[in-house]
Amino acid sequence: MKPAITINNIVKFYGAKSNKTEALSGISFNVNEGELFGIIGPDGAGKTSLFRILTTLLLADEGEATVDGYDVVKYYKEIRKRAGYMPGRFSLYQDLTVEENLEFFATIFNTTIEKNYHLIKDIYIQIEPFKKRKAGKLSGGMKQKLALCCALIHKPSVLFLDEPTTGVDAVSRKEFWEMLKKLKQQNITILVSTPYMDEAGMCDRVALLQSGKILSIDTPDGIIEQFQKDLFAVRSSKMLPLLNDLKICSEVEDAYFFGAYHHVVMKHKNEEQQLKNYLSKYAGDGLEINAIRPNIEDCFMALMKNTE
Amino acid sequence: MRSLRFLLQKEFRQIFRNTSILRIIFLMPIIQLLVLPWAADYEMKNINITVIDHDHSPYSRQLISKITASGYFILQDYTSSYNQSLVDIEKDKSDLILEIPASFQKNLIKENESKLFVAVNAINGVKANLGGAYLISIIRNFNGNIRSKWIQFPRFNPELNINVVSSDWYNPEMNYKYFMVPGILVILVTLVGSFLASLNIVKEKxxxxxxxxxxxxxKKYQFVLGKLIPFWVLGLIVLGIGLGISRLFYGIISAGNLFVIFGFAAVYLLAVLGLGLLISTYTSTQQQAMLISFFLIMIFVLLGGLYTSIDSMPHWAQMMTKVNPVTYFIEVMRMVVLKGSGFADIKNQFLIMLGFAMVLNGWAVLSYRKRY
Structure with missing residues (x-):
C-alpha cells in the first residue's frame, strides 16, 4: 500500500528568535491510502500546526511532507486541488445559506454539487431541511456537517479534519464518526485530530502527540497492548485522602482521577494483595478495588509520564 | 472566469444581504451631502459685537446702525465701559469690541481725523480674522460716505483713487456650495471605495x-478581483447618486461632460481600492483596519484641499498633498463641474492617478501573499 501522506522530520517554530516556541519538534510518520488516521493530543500539542503545514497554509521550518505524492511546498497547487480541509474553527460564510455555501465551494473547485452528490448524500440529507437557512444560524452539529460537506464536495483524495468534534454533543459526535467510517469506504484517506481519547478507538491507527512530539503510533489495540503494567480502579467514599495515600505508596507508579474511580498503575506485576493491604484503613469507607483493562487514556498518561 | 463570476456573485450576495452596510453605502452619502455643505460655510455670519460708545453723537449712532444693518453682526451689548465689554468677551458672548472715543464726531469734523478702537476675541481664529476684516471694511465705507457728504468736489480729485472692480469667473456668485459639494462627494467615494473594501477583506481574515x-x-488575482470589482461598481453608483443630489438640492449642474468625471472616477477608484487592499494586507482585524482608515481619512481631508486652500499651506504640507490621491480628484471635480474642463485639461491628473493605481495595487498584490 502506498502512503497517502508522508511526514518526514517536520519542525515548526513560532515567535521571534529570543522567545522561540517549538510547536512541532521533528515529527515523522506515514498515513496509508484509505486509512482513517487519528492524531490524539491535548490542546497545544501541535495538531493544528501540523494540519496547516499539510494543507499548504503554513511553511515548516525543517523537514518535508507529501500529500497524495505531492510535496507540500513545491506542488502546493496540486494539493489544493485534491485535499479537503475542515479547520477547527467554523469558517464558512455565515451570511450565505447552506445551499449557497455548498454551491460556492463546488464552483471554486470547478465541479458541481450533482457530480459528487453521492459522496455527501448521507450527510447532506440531514441538513437539507435547512438548506435555505444561513450557515451562521445553524446549530453546532449542523455546522460541522455542512463544513464536512463543503470539504468533500470536490471529491478530495485526502481529507483533513482538525478537531471536527470539539464542541459537539455526544450524540452528534457518534454520528460524525459513523459518517467518517462510511467515507473511508469511498477510499478517501482521512487524517483527523481530536483531543478526546475515547475517539481514538474509532481510528485505524492513531498517533499520540504531546508538546510537538509523537509519543506512540500504532493501532488503538496495539497501543493498549503496549501497556504492560497492572491497572486497578479504586474508589471509596473518601476520594481525596485516598488519592494522596496512593501517590505516596511505594508500590504504586502512578495514580490519577478517572471519573468516579482512581486509576492506579502498579510498579510490579501481581501486587493486588499488597495494594489491598496498604488500603485496608479505608475498608470501612466502601473501598472497591478492581483490576481493569487499560484504555487509550491510561496509555497516554503512562506515555506522558515516561517522557517527563 | 467561472470562478471569478461566482466570487462576484457571492460578494454581491453578501453585500446586499448585510442591510446595515447597504444602508451605510447609500444613506451616508445622501445625508452627508444634504448636511455637510451647509455646515462647511466660509462666510461668517452672526458675529457678536459689543459697542462701547463714549460719544453718543449722531455720527457714532450712524456708524453703529451701519454695522448692524450689514447683516454680519449682531449687537450683543451697548455699554460705556471697556471693562464691562471685556466681561462679554470673557463669557464668550461677544467676538468683537468696537470702542468709539468721546470726541469721535468732534475730531472728525474739526481735525478731519478720528480714531476707533477694535478688540477681537481670537479664540476662534477664522471668526476673529473675518469679523475684524468685515468691520474694518464697513468702517472704511462709512468714512468714505461721510467725506463725500461734506467735501465739495474740487475740480481735481485731490486724492488718487484706484477703483478695483472684480468679477468672479466660473462661480459668479461666489457660492461656496459649488466648490464644497463636489469636494465632499470625493471624500464619500473614497470612503466607499477604499475603506469598505479593506474592511470586507479583513473580515474574511x-x-x-x-x-x-x-x-x-x-488564484490570487481572482480573489482580489472578486473583492475589488463590487466596490468599484458601488463607488461609481455612489458618485452617480451624489451628482444627482447636488443637482436636485443645490442646483449644481456640471459645466463639463459627466463622462469626464466618471472616467476619472473609474481610475481614481482603482487607486483607492488598491489602498484599501493594502490596508487589509497589513491588518488582521476589522478594528485595526477601522483605526488606520480613520487616521488616513483625516489626513486625506485636511491635506486634500477640501476645506483649506493648498496654496496657503507651508511648503512641506504642499508636498504631502501631492501624494494624496484625494487632492487630484477634488481638483478634477472642481475643474470639470465649475469650469467645464475636458479630458485634455485633466490629462496630467489622469496620468498621475493612473500611476497611483499601479503603485498602490502593485504593492498591495505583492504584500497580499495568499500562500502564507
Whole structure:
C-alpha cells in the first residue's frame, strides 16, 4: 500500500528568535491510502500546526511532507486541488445559506454539487431541511456537517479534519464518526485530530502527540497492548485522602482521577494483595478495588509520564 | 472566469444581504451631502459685537446702525465701559469690541481725523480674522460716505483713487456650495471605495473564511478581483447618486461632460481600492483596519484641499498633498463641474492617478501573499 501522506522530520517554530516556541519538534510518520488516521493530543500539542503545514497554509521550518505524492511546498497547487480541509474553527460564510455555501465551494473547485452528490448524500440529507437557512444560524452539529460537506464536495483524495468534534454533543459526535467510517469506504484517506481519547478507538491507527512530539503510533489495540503494567480502579467514599495515600505508596507508579474511580498503575506485576493491604484503613469507607483493562487514556498518561 | 463570476456573485450576495452596510453605502452619502455643505460655510455670519460708545453723537449712532444693518453682526451689548465689554468677551458672548472715543464726531469734523478702537476675541481664529476684516471694511465705507457728504468736489480729485472692480469667473456668485459639494462627494467615494473594501477583506481574515478559501485552487488575482470589482461598481453608483443630489438640492449642474468625471472616477477608484487592499494586507482585524482608515481619512481631508486652500499651506504640507490621491480628484471635480474642463485639461491628473493605481495595487498584490 502506498502512503497517502508522508511526514518526514517536520519542525515548526513560532515567535521571534529570543522567545522561540517549538510547536512541532521533528515529527515523522506515514498515513496509508484509505486509512482513517487519528492524531490524539491535548490542546497545544501541535495538531493544528501540523494540519496547516499539510494543507499548504503554513511553511515548516525543517523537514518535508507529501500529500497524495505531492510535496507540500513545491506542488502546493496540486494539493489544493485534491485535499479537503475542515479547520477547527467554523469558517464558512455565515451570511450565505447552506445551499449557497455548498454551491460556492463546488464552483471554486470547478465541479458541481450533482457530480459528487453521492459522496455527501448521507450527510447532506440531514441538513437539507435547512438548506435555505444561513450557515451562521445553524446549530453546532449542523455546522460541522455542512463544513464536512463543503470539504468533500470536490471529491478530495485526502481529507483533513482538525478537531471536527470539539464542541459537539455526544450524540452528534457518534454520528460524525459513523459518517467518517462510511467515507473511508469511498477510499478517501482521512487524517483527523481530536483531543478526546475515547475517539481514538474509532481510528485505524492513531498517533499520540504531546508538546510537538509523537509519543506512540500504532493501532488503538496495539497501543493498549503496549501497556504492560497492572491497572486497578479504586474508589471509596473518601476520594481525596485516598488519592494522596496512593501517590505516596511505594508500590504504586502512578495514580490519577478517572471519573468516579482512581486509576492506579502498579510498579510490579501481581501486587493486588499488597495494594489491598496498604488500603485496608479505608475498608470501612466502601473501598472497591478492581483490576481493569487499560484504555487509550491510561496509555497516554503512562506515555506522558515516561517522557517527563 | 467561472470562478471569478461566482466570487462576484457571492460578494454581491453578501453585500446586499448585510442591510446595515447597504444602508451605510447609500444613506451616508445622501445625508452627508444634504448636511455637510451647509455646515462647511466660509462666510461668517452672526458675529457678536459689543459697542462701547463714549460719544453718543449722531455720527457714532450712524456708524453703529451701519454695522448692524450689514447683516454680519449682531449687537450683543451697548455699554460705556471697556471693562464691562471685556466681561462679554470673557463669557464668550461677544467676538468683537468696537470702542468709539468721546470726541469721535468732534475730531472728525474739526481735525478731519478720528480714531476707533477694535478688540477681537481670537479664540476662534477664522471668526476673529473675518469679523475684524468685515468691520474694518464697513468702517472704511462709512468714512468714505461721510467725506463725500461734506467735501465739495474740487475740480481735481485731490486724492488718487484706484477703483478695483472684480468679477468672479466660473462661480459668479461666489457660492461656496459649488466648490464644497463636489469636494465632499470625493471624500464619500473614497470612503466607499477604499475603506469598505479593506474592511470586507479583513473580515474574511477575522472570521477565518480566508483559510478555507486559501486551500482551494482559487488564484490570487481572482480573489482580489472578486473583492475589488463590487466596490468599484458601488463607488461609481455612489458618485452617480451624489451628482444627482447636488443637482436636485443645490442646483449644481456640471459645466463639463459627466463622462469626464466618471472616467476619472473609474481610475481614481482603482487607486483607492488598491489602498484599501493594502490596508487589509497589513491588518488582521476589522478594528485595526477601522483605526488606520480613520487616521488616513483625516489626513486625506485636511491635506486634500477640501476645506483649506493648498496654496496657503507651508511648503512641506504642499508636498504631502501631492501624494494624496484625494487632492487630484477634488481638483478634477472642481475643474470639470465649475469650469467645464475636458479630458485634455485633466490629462496630467489622469496620468498621475493612473500611476497611483499601479503603485498602490502593485504593492498591495505583492504584500497580499495568499500562500502564507
Amino acid at each position: 477575522e472570521i477565518g473564511t480566508i483559510e478555507q478559501i486559501n486551500v482551494t485552487p482559487i
